[in-house]
Each structure stands twice: as structure tokens, then as C-alpha cells.
Amino acid sequence: MSDLVQLSNLSPYPAQPGATRAYHAMVKPTGSICNLDCTYCYYLHKQDLLGSPSKFRITDEILENHIRQYIEGQDRDEVVFSWQGGEPTLLGVEFFRKVIELERKYKKPNQRIENDLQTNGTLLNDEWGDFLKQHGFLVGLSIDGPRDLHDHYRIAKDGKPTFDKVFAAAQLLHRHNVPFNALCVVNRLNAKHPREVYRFLRNEIRPRQMQFIPCVEPNVFKNTAPQFWDPATLPIQDSPAAHPGHPDSVVTDWSVDPNDWGSFLCKVWDDWYRHDIGKVFVNHFESAAAVWMGMDAQMCVYHQFCGKGVALEHDGSLYSCDHYVYPEYKLGNIREVSSSRMVFSDRQREFGFNKFHSLPQQCLDCSFLFACNGECPKNRLIRTRSGEPGLNYLCSGFQKFWHHIDKDLKGICRDLAAGRRPGPR
Helix, strand or coil: CCCCCCCCCCCCCCCCCCCCCCCEEEECCCCCCCCECCCCCCCCCHHHHHCCHHHCCCCHHHHHHHHHHHHHCCCCCEEEEEECCCCHHHHHHHHHHHHHHHHHHHCCCCCEEEEEEEECCCCCCHHHHHHHHHCCCEEEEECCCCHHHHHHHCEECCCCECHHHHHHHHHHHHHCCCCEEEEEEECCCHHHCHHHHHHHHHHHHCCCEEEEEECCCECCCCCCCCCCCCHHHCCECCCHHHCCCCCCCCECCCCCCHHHHHHHHHHHHHHHHHHCCCCCCEHHHHHHHHHHCCCCCCCHHHCCCCCCEEEECCCCEEECCHHHCCHHHEEEECCCCCHHHHHCCHHHHHHHHHHHHCCCHHHHCCCCHHHHCCCCHHHCCEECCCCCEEECCCHHHHHHHHHHHHHHHHHHHHHHHCCCCCCCC
């Protein structure tokens, strides 16, 4: 579950021929194959949904096609390749040496190529550290807090805990001076321990940025694509079924409770604002500060429109989004059509614009629409109090958070306008 690459610098859909083209693809070179068996993983079931797991490895042909098309299809001076899974390090360092060679082969003059790698960290060693440092990779390391909170859901295939290996990976990345972000899935358990999680990441893991990712999975996620739910079955906001743990809950038991999500963000914000502003970087806080200052959000989930961040599976199939890897959202295959043509197609354009156009009236009337824009459409699992479908499952939590930080953010804006260091007085 990743927000590793910030998408705020991507241009809107080209309005006319010759306009700047830019998009981002999350590549799954091993498909959903992973050496862990995390309880809350939204991707492991793709083995059954998309095909035989024995074939879940990208071929040399598809890899080269992707790298060539991805570079040719964009006009930016910088192109960012993102490698995820599953677990991409299962392919070994030699696979990524091949990636570097192909990127150099197809790179345009004066173009900068960047790479990032999302990993559970359990397979990292000194060879990986040397390679990642040499080639300037940014790493996203999945860790959910201190040992007891991390090991509750993040377990290996044999059921054993993974904390020690992940903690060792963080220390290895520091030793090799490899920049990395901590990707923390905020779930039903660790959401109740916000300060413990935040201070552990800040003091012990010391990442470049903390990325808090709310765990929200509908209880039918293994076989039902987002927005293909029966609207009549969606619960009303604040009803018992709109929370985890209820027999008729719309989400899995491990999903974060909306109220706990709001409390988690608020309590981490208070700690960060009092002690760490300007020193520690948190994805939701950086994005909120940007929009309060009238700039673009730094996370795709808060943009008005989406559709510029697609997912490429190991077999060359391209999907509308990393969280929409279902047959209903397959755009095509890069062996037959270039990825840029699919990204800028009418179908994907409609997908992206629908994020805003499908908002219920309750969202359109909200004073914090500018900050949220309904967040990610995959989380629109409930109905408004008036019964209109399409409301974000986390709405009550976000409302709590936006109200909580509004005064502080206005103060930050005043401080910056006056040339002062922002923070509490």
C-alpha cells in the first residue's frame, strides 16, 4: 500500500496536441508474489484473480517494452520508475541491474531517470545496500510501528514475526546512506497507539518521510471491484455497519475505524506541531500545508481528479490504478498498445474525472472539500446521512482532522508570509 511517489508535479490531461504528457506507473514485476503473508494485504489475492502464480514474473520482453514506452510517452525532464509488488526484491539485484541498463539505453538527452522501490525489507543485505546507494534509489520500507504492533499483522508465510528483519533493514539503509520513507499502514490495532507509533518511527527508524496509509478494505475486496458494489447494501454514515467489528460491517476486521483514523492523525499532528515541524516530514501534513497555502496537494488521493497513476502487472496488463487491479479496470496490454495511449485514452480520462463528478452533495457542500476532494474513490464505501451513495468511509475521521488542524495551518500560513519560522508560539 503505497503513496511513495508524490504525484503533485504531474500535469493535467493534455488539453491539446503538443501539451506536456506525464504519468506515473506502479510496476508489479512479481505480480502479487510475496514472501510475507500480511493479514491485511490487498494484493495477495490477485494470484487467484489474475492467473496462475507460477507465471508471476515479468519477462525480459515486457520489461523492455515498459521502459521504452514509459520514457517515450512522457515529455518531462524527470521520469520516475516505481517498483512494487508483491515483493520486488524476490527478483534479486541482477534484475534491477538490467533495469538500469535499459533505462540508460532509452533515456532521452538531458533527461533524468529516478527509481523507487517499495519493499518489506526482509531480503535486503549489503549487496542491495550498495546497489541502491550507487544508483540513487529511494526506498519505501513497510513498518507499522514497534514490535508488538508491527508483528500483529505483518507475518511471514510460516506465521513467524517479521519485525527484527524489518528493523535490521532500516539500520542497513542508514549504514549505506540510502534514503527511505517509512510506509506505515494504519490499521484497527495500531491506530489506537498514535504517539507510540509516531515516536518509534521518529526516534528509532528515522526515515526521510513518514507515510501513514489508512487500511480500508471492503469485506468483498477479493472478488468485487471498487464502485461495483450494490449501492443499496452500503451502510449509512455513523451506523454500526460503517465501522469494523460489526457482524454486518462493510469492511474487514483489520480495517481502521474512521474515528480512530481521525484521532490518530490529530494526536500525531499535535506531537509533530509542538516538537518536530520543519524537522520531521509526514505525508498528510505536508500535503495539508500545501493546500492551505493554495498550492496543489502532494498526494494523489487529495487531488480533484485522478487517473494519472496506473498499475502495470507482470504480464504487461495496465490497470487504471494500483487499487483498481480488477478485470473491470484493465485498460489493455503494453504488448499491443503503448501505455501512454492507454493513460491518455477517453476511458482513463473518464475514470480520472469521475473522482470529482461522482461526489455526493454532502461532499460538495463541505467546507473542507478543497483539502479532501473526497479522498480516494476506492474508499467510498458508505452512504451519506440522507442515503446518497459515494461517501468516503473515512469521512468522519477526516472531518475531525481538518477541524483540528485548521487553526494551526492558518498560523503556519501567516508565519510563512511574514518570513517567520512556523510553529506554536
